[in-house]
Amino acid sequence: MDTLVINGGQRLRGTVRISGSKNACLPIMAAAMLAEGPSTLHRVPALADIKAMAGLLGELGLRSDWQDDTLTLTVEDETPSHARYDLVRKMRASISVLGPLLAKRGRARVAMPGGCAIGARPIDLHLRGLEALGAQIELESGDIVATAGRLRGAEVYLGGPFGSSVLGTANIMSAATLAEGTTVIECAACEPELTDLADYLNAMGARVTGAGTPHVVIEGVEHLTGCEHTVIPDRIEAGTFMCAAAITNGEVHIDRVRLDHMMAVVDRLRAVGVIVEKADGGASVSSSRRLHAVETTTQPYPGFPTDLQAQLMALVCLADGNSVITEKVFPDRFMHVAELARMGAQIHKEGPTAIVTGCRRLVGAPVMASDLRASAALVLAGLAAGGQTIVNRVYHLDRGYERIEEKLVALGAEITRVST
């Protein structure tokens, strides 16, 4: 298992290039099985989760051919339909194969994903949506077993207690492309990753309108054909590097970022006192020494993303005054709190809210990564802390950040990866 050893205190300077979005790429890869003929995807990040999805698709009869960050997926065998628990357990986004399998092959057996370090992760909305399209669904030995003839267009409401579901919307949108008739999704998730999925589906010949809004209309077609598609930049990676620039009082140019996907993030960073400006196909980010406390509530897009809650928390550990961070998407997503406390952070958690009292300095310590974004927060804290921070269980980070330590080292950070 690898660890990262960080000697904190370096100001980050220079340019970092943002990779393609993991969360856009995963459902797009799954949707490749809807097509006749190969799909070529550009700017696919080299991440553990992407490799895991390629592995799962391999078991489902799709061949992966890589050339740098271009991935071509070709359907070679349409008989398999089983996503095994071993794979789903490791990567929850495996659930994205459910809709495409059902729509194209008429059957799917997908292990029910359990909870994970960020809390309970139900999939009732996915199942309810597919049932509305005509699927019969049963649970057998921990697997979802779904069957259908040709799916039928329907009205599908995807609102849940915590808003809509991103991958639920992806599953229904993908499945409905091959359904007979028109599907209307109300209360669809609006994340940019879903607009990217719709762009990919439309390039294959689908007829999806309204993606990126809560009202999505899909007119079913008979066939889809493989196409080329370039994945959008990863807004969560971009936000993490913005926090890295800010927490080290640095000056970083973020190349290949879509600021229009990051309005809430930029708004909160500016409230903290971070200077974010559009510059040269990207953004320049710098910060003054004094950071201000803020109030933030995570929400579905276009609100502040839950996937940047931990990183913002690391940043405001060093702000003046009390910040209030409320988690409204995954109310238990606070595993980083206790680890940040090991570095001197003062955080009081009350239900889904954390009150962070800014301190003057963080101190390096051995800490344990618990999930992807919590790990990123610990790295950020380590960059700012005095002394050495050792982040254990770095495999969480490798699931979602492409070459993170190389990118940080190129900006002047002192980080080494140690394999144990």
Ligand code: EPU
């Ligand atoms: N929910 C339900 N029922 C469902 C599905 C979800 O109640 O059927 C609830 C969840 O428990 C949660 C909320 O709805 O409270 C949102 O969950 P959602 O389904 O949108 O999450 P997801 O689609 O499984 C994606 C990202 C996550 C990101 C969330 C929220 C991918 C591969 N994953 O997950 O990303 O946190 O949306 O934006 O796209 C990450 O990258 O670190 C990550 C966890």
